[in-house]
Amino acid sequence: MFAIADCNTFYASCERVFQPHLNGKPVVVLSNNDGCVIALTAEAKALGIKIGAPYFKIEKYAKQEGIAVFSSNYALYGDMSQRVMHVLSRYAPKVEVYSIDECFLDFSGLPIDLTAYCLNICQTVKQWTGIPISIGIAPTKTLSKLANRLAKKGCSPSGPVLDWRTLPSAETVLESVPLDDLWGISRRWSEKLNAIGIHNALALRNSNPKEMRQHFGVVLERIVMELRGISCIPLEEMPPAKKQILTSRSFGEKLTGFDDLRSAVTHFAARAAEKLRRQNLATQALTVFIQTSPFDSSRPQYSNSATTEFDIPTNDTAQLINSAHHGLQRIFRKGFSYQRAGILLPDLLPAGVVQATLFDSADDLDRSEQLMAALDTINRRHGKKSIRYASEIISNKWHMRQQFKSPSFTTNWQELLTVRI
Amino acid sequence: MLDLPLFGSKIPAGFPSPADDHLEATIDLNLQYIRHPAATFFVRVQGHSMINAGIHNGDMLVVDRSLEAISGSIVIAVVNGELTVKRLIRNDSGIWLMPENPDFQPLLIRDGMELHIWGVVAHVIHSLQP
Numbered sequence: 001m002f003a004i005a006d007c008n009t010f011y012a013s014c015e016r017v018f019q020p021h022l023n024g025k026p027v028v029v030l031s032n033n034d035g036c037v038i039a040l041t042a043e044a045k046a047l048g049i050k051i052g053a054p055y056f057k058i059e060k061y062a063k064q065e066g067i068a069v070f071s072s073n074y075a076l077y078g079d080m081s082q083r084v085m086h087v088l089s090r091y092a093p094k095v096e097v098y099s100i101d102e103c104f105l106d107f108s109g110l111p112i113d114l115t116a117y118c119l120n121i122c123q124t125v126k127q128w129t130g131i132p133i134s135i136g137i138a139p140t141k142t143l144s145k146l147a148n149r150l151a152k153k154g155c156s157p158s159g160p161v162l163d164w165r166t167l168p169s170a171e172t173v174l175e176s177v178p179l180d181d182l183w184g185i186s187r188r189w190s191e192k193l194n195a196i197g198i199h200n201a202l203a204l205r206n207s208n209p210k211e212m213r214q215h216f217g218v219v220l221e222r223i224v225m226e227l228r229g230i231s232c233i234p235l236e237e238m239p240p241a242k243k244q245i246l247t248s249r250s251f252g253e254k255l256t257g258f259d260d261l262r263s264a265v266t267h268f269a270a271r272a273a274e275k276l277r278r279q280n281l282a283t284q285a286l287t288v289f290i291q292t293s294p295f296d297s298s299r300p301q302y303s304n305s306a307t308t309e310f311d312i313p314t315n316d317t318a319q320l321i322n323s324a325h326h327g328l329q330r331i332f333r334k335g336f337s338y339q340r341a342g343i344l345l346p347d348l349l350p351a352g353v354v355q356a357t358l359f360d361s362a363d364d365l366d367r368s369e370q371l372m373a374a375l376d377t378i379n380r381r382h383g384k385k386s387i388r389y390a391s392e393i394i395s396n397k398w399h400m401r402q403q404f405k406s407p408s409f410t411t412n413w414q415e416l417l418t419v420r421i
Numbered sequence: 422m423l424d425l426p427l428f429g430s431k432i433p434a435g436f437p438s439p440a441d442d443h444l445e446a447t448i449d450l451n452l453q454y455i456r457h458p459a460a461t462f463f464v465r466v467q468g469h470s471m472i473n474a475g476i477h478n479g480d481m482l483v484v485d486r487s488l489e490a491i492s493g494s495i496v497i498a499v500v501n502g503e504l505t506v507k508r509l510i511r512n513d514s515g516i517w518l519m520p521e522n523p524d525f526q527p528l529l530i531r532d533g534m535e536l537h538i539w540g541v542v543a544h545v546i547h548s549l550q551p
Contacts, residue, residue, distance in 0.1 A: 020503075083459040417463075418466070419465070419497065419504045419506055421471055421476070421507070
């Protein structure tokens with residue numbers, strides 16, 4: 001038996017934990033750079049706000065209606081996510097952290113009343129972390145996602161928990177579920193399925209799995225079987241190692257100068273290198289890219305990228321920055337307003353699977369490793385920006401717009417929750 | 422994070438140091454004072470209403486949300502959406518949030534008031550540096 005625990009409006013809930021006066025009030029969270037709405041509470045939804053709405057379009061309305069607006073605060077959300085996952089992992093022998101706010105639990109072999117058990121989980125997660133969650137229980141992962149969805153919509157007599165097996169008529173429910181609402185069904189697939197007369201989850205369940213496999217592949221065949229209650233998608237306890245790393249961002253204001261862009265890509269390269277080392281990976285190549293706004297047709301457009309390959313896979317910050325600079329020099333053109341830049345590390349290997357070339361001494365590799373370890377330790381202990389490469393701070397024009405960011409309540413001594421007593 | 426000491430002597434040649442049998446892990450404040458890391462939050466206080474409980478202006482509280490609030494616990498409470506720190510007292514006359522300073526008034530939770538216990542204060546960290 002599987003379950004999926006899903007945090008309710010996770011980002012907004014994180015904000016509410018530390019600002020309880022926002023409970024019951026409309027809250028929205030904006031994307032990087034305060035671009036558009038990426039999370040919103042039921043109260044905000046009721047006021048007509050939609051996911052994806054550009055902030056400048058709703059700004060006036062939000063003020064007028066007293067909607068609380070936040071820039072995204074990933075330091076906070078990441079820490080709160082870890083807390084939730086930690087509590088959840090106490091309740092099941094096997095868990096799969098599926099995203100920042102979702103976690104699959106494997107309840108196989110637990111001969112208990114799962115609804116009561118899960119209600120207890122919801123209550124504990126809420127008490128320990130302040131985050132409200134919902135849980136869907138079912139014989140397959142696909143159905144557990146669906147049960148969770150129904151629980152969130154308020155269709156369960158047990159509040160935040162719904163066990164698929166307790167539904168009076170699974171057929172009626174499946175018939176009312178559009179294909180787009182199913183886990184793993186893309187928009188493109190649902191259009192294709194619609195075209196051959198399959199319009200809802202019940203029709204898909206009753207379709208011929210072998211035929212589905214022929215037309216769409218094994219993934220859809222599995223979904224059909226899972227809708228029938230036959231588990232085909234096991235729990236992945238170890239997430240597959242990342243194949244690539246992308247750090248990129250749209251800029252708060254458009255950049256025209258070489259130094260501004262150089263500062264930005266230096267930062268991206270440094271972050272990417274940190275990510276590599278945290279996962280004990282090394283990259284074989286680095287791509288740097290820059291682009292003007294594709295939506296601004298009044299100005300000349302340009303985008304380009306440059307890729308450097310390394311003789312030896314590396315995760316050394318200095319080396320990545322160096323190749324980012326060389327790449328940028330090759331592709332930078334004067335006279336354009338750049339809106340976005342980034343670093344892509346396309347091909348990753350476990351660090352240590354390193355073939356030294358004839359000209360590298362083992363000492364050099366050692367020294368780089370020690371230097372990077374020291375850099376990471378200092379930055380972890382004293383805050384992300386304690387030690388940086390100078391080219392990162394030549395310009396700060398590229399920094400994100402985060403007008404409404406809440407403090408990093410749980411990860412920074414200087415920003416702890418303060419209570420007046 | 423738990424720091425483990427390195428062994429005190431090199432083993433390969435000669436006899437091991439007699440002290441190696443007595444090595445223990447270094448003392449870790451986290452292990453002693455943070456029993457439930459997922460439920461523990463640090464909170465800074467501003468104000469003087471809890472001075473007789475040893476909570477001074479500017480102190481830091483270690484709040485363990487997994488602890489059950491009982492009568493007598495010092496809690497972070499949310500009253501009508503506002504956070505505060507007080508001693509929780511439940512008795513025949515009702516539920517009270519008690520200050521620990523005679524200059525402040527006790528608060529009786531009346532009908533229609535919303536009280537939510539955010540967490541139980543497990544420890545105070547008070548700096549003695551001037």
